[in-house]
Each structure stands twice: as C-alpha cells, then as structure tokens.
Amino acid sequence: MTPALDLPGYRHLYSGKVRDLYVPLNAAGEDDPDRLLLAASDRISAYDAILDPAIPDKGEILNRLSLWWFDQLADLLPNHVLTTDVPDAVAGRAILVRRLDMVPVECVARAYLTGGGLGEYAATGAVSGLPLPAGLVDGSRLPEPIFTPSSKAPAGEHDEPITYADVVALVGPGRAAELRELTVEILRRGNAIAAERGILLADTKVEFGLDAGGALVLADEVLTPDSSRFWPADEWVPGRAQASFDKQFVRDWLTSPASGWSKSSGDAPPPLPAEVVEQTRARYVEAYERLTGARFVPLASAR
Numbered sequence: 001m002t003p004a005l006d007l008p009g010y011r012h013l014y015s016g017k018v019r020d021l022y023v024p025l026n027a028a029g030e031d032d033p034d035r036l037l038l039a040a041s042d043r044i045s046a047y048d049a050i051l052d053p054a055i056p057d058k059g060e061i062l063n064r065l066s067l068w069w070f071d072q073l074a075d076l077l078p079n080h081v082l083t084t085d086v087p088d089a090v091a092g093r094a095i096l097v098r099r100l101d102m103v104p105v106e107c108v109a110r111a112y113l114t115g116g117g118l119g120e121y122a123a124t125g126a127v128s129g130l131p132l133p134a135g136l137v138d139g140s141r142l143p144e145p146i147f148t149p150s151s152k153a154p155a156g157e158h159d160e161p162i163t164y165a166d167v168v169a170l171v172g173p174g175r176a177a178e179l180r181e182l183t184v185e186i187l188r189r190g191n192a193i194a195a196e197r198g199i200l201l202a203d204t205k206v207e208f209g210l211d212a213g214g215a216l217v218l219a220d221e222v223l224t225p226d227s228s229r230f231w232p233a234d235e236w237v238p239g240r241a242q243a244s245f246d247k248q249f250v251r252d253w254l255t256s257p258a259s260g261w262s263k264s265s266g267d268a269p270p271p272l273p274a275e276v277v278e279q280t281r282a283r284y285v286e287a288y289e290r291l292t293g294a295r296f297v298p299l300a301s302a303r
C-alpha cells in the first residue's frame with residue numbers, strides 16, 4: 001500500500017484501508033492534544049483488498065458526503081467536525097476534528113439483512129444476540145432497523161459481533177441505550193432521505209466519542225459508501241445478492257473472465273481497467289449528487 005502522504009506540520013498516526021489519521025503538531029513539534037486530521041483517500045477496497053489504481057476524487061466525494069450527513073444530523077447530536085480548512089495536499093478530502101475519547105464499540109445498524117449479519121442469522125436465527133423473524137433471506141428488509149454492535153478488532157482483523165449485554169458491560173446501561181437509539185435513528189433518517197433519491201442504505205457503521213464533558217459526539221465518517229452498504233433501490237430483489245450502488249462495476253469486472261483473477265485464488269486482485277475506474281468514479285459522483293441535490297465540483301479545479 002502506498003505510504004500515507006507526508007503532511008508538513010502534521011504527524012501521521014494511523015492508516016485504515018481507505019483513510020489516514022494525522023495529528024497537528026504545535027510550534028515545538030509536539031502533538032496537538034485536542035485535534036486530529038481525518039483524511040479520506042482515493043483508495044478503494046473490495047474483497048478485503050485495496051485495489052489498484054485509486055479512484056480519482058473518491059476521497060473528496062465521500063468526505064463532502066459525510067460532511068453533508070453531519071449537517072443533516074446536527075439536530076440529533078453534536079459531531080466532531082471543527083473545520084475543512086486543511087493543507088492544500090488534502091484539500092477537499094480531509095477535515096480537522098475534535099479529539100474524543102472513542103467509545104470502544106463498532107456501532108452498526110441494519111435496515112436490511114445481508115453479509116455477515118445474514119450469515120449469523122442463518123446459523124443462529126439471531127444477529128448480535130437479537131432473535132429475528134424466521135424466513136428472512138439475503139436482502140430482506142427488517143421490520144425496523146436493528147442495532148448489531150461489533151467489537152473493535154485489532155487492525156486487519158474482522159470485527160466480532162457482540163451482544164447488547166456486552167455493550168452494557170462495556171459502557172453501562174444508560175450509555176448503551178443511547179448508542180443503540182442514536183445508531184438506529186441515524187440509519188432510519190439516512191434511509192428516509194436516501195430512499196426518496198433511489199438509494200437504499202442496507203446497513204451502516206458509526207463511531208462515537210465522548211468529549212471532555214462526557215457528552216456523546218458523532219465521530220469518524222457518517223453514511224458514506226465506505227461505512228455503509230449503498231444499494232440502487234430500483235434493483236432491490238430480496239433472495240439474492242443485491243447490486244452495490246458504487247462497487248458493482250468493480251465486482252463484475254474482477255469476477256469476470258476478463259480479469260483473469262479468481263477471488264478464491266488468494267492472489268491480489270489485478271489492476272482495474274481505466275473504464276471501470278471511470279464508471280466507479282461516476283457512481284460516487286451520482287450518489288453524492290442524488291443525496292445532496294448539489295453538483296460535485298472538485299475543489300482542486302475550483303481553486
């Protein structure tokens with residue numbers, strides 16, 4: 001993986017698959033205790049691999065979408081965003097945020113059953129310890145969105161489902177109830193807006209932190225195609241794998257004979273053809289423009 005960008009005045013802390021975390025340095029070169037810089041890269045991940053090449057503008061599109069959702073949710077709870085005034089090298093695709101005491105729970109809500117949740121349901125009739133009605137299939141819409149938390153696995157490992165009781169043990173009953181209510185409400189509101197615009201949000205993962213006063217703050221990114229499954233509403237057919245709004249071109253090419261690759265090979269996926277890169281970029285632009293009602297104009301070109 002290409003090493004994270006060197007940002008003068010910042011120290012690189014950590015890189016996830018598609019995002020990089022930095023801390024601002026003060027004049028003495030020490031870490032700022034109160035702020036972080038969250039940069040969304042143009043990297044795209046599929047089949048648990050980081051694909052080649054990056055998708056131009058993906059980081060900026062998803063960062064701008066996340067900022068738009070933070071605004072839509074600002075009446076529900078505060079968020080960690082401080083400013084979009086960031087170095088030119090990451091202009092448009094990074095934000096300075098308040099450093100929080102992060103809640104040690106991956107807060108996942110599901111409005112539709114698929115992926116790991118479907119697997120758990122098939123094996124146990126429940127997801128994260130929550131029994132579900134019988135007869136659900138891949139893509140079934142759930143009667144109400146459900147809270148299906150996971151543990152925060154070490155880097156590179158998969159998060160493990162945990163039960164609501166585990167969350168209570170971790171953060172106490174009051175905070176656990178707050179996390180569940182807020183996570184479910186964020187997905188519910190997301191779907192209320194997205195469904196009108198032809199996109200179904202099957203599930204989402206949000207992260208919360210506590211500020212110095214102990215108040216719960218929405219952190220990380222919110223309701224992006226990296227933190228949530230985006231499905232085209234007009235292609236939804238329960239009982240089969242649903243099309244991904246943003247990653248279907250990638251999946252179709254990688255699993256076609258044209259790629260010469262097989263996901264069971266264990267080999268790294270081959271580089272994506274320019275056509276697939278451009279089609280994928282167009283899907284991110286379309287998701288942004290449908291949801292926000294605004295045109296996506298890359299900041300770099302607008303400067």
Ligand SMILES: Nc1ncnc(-c2cnn(Cc3cccc(F)c3)c2)c1Cl
Nearest residue numbers: 016019020021080097098099100219220
């Ligand atoms: N406001 C905050 N305060 C304290 N910590 C965080 C925090 C730490 N890790 N992550 C997730 C992550 C991992 C890799 C790259 C990323 F850009 C983001 C978020 C935040 Cl957002």
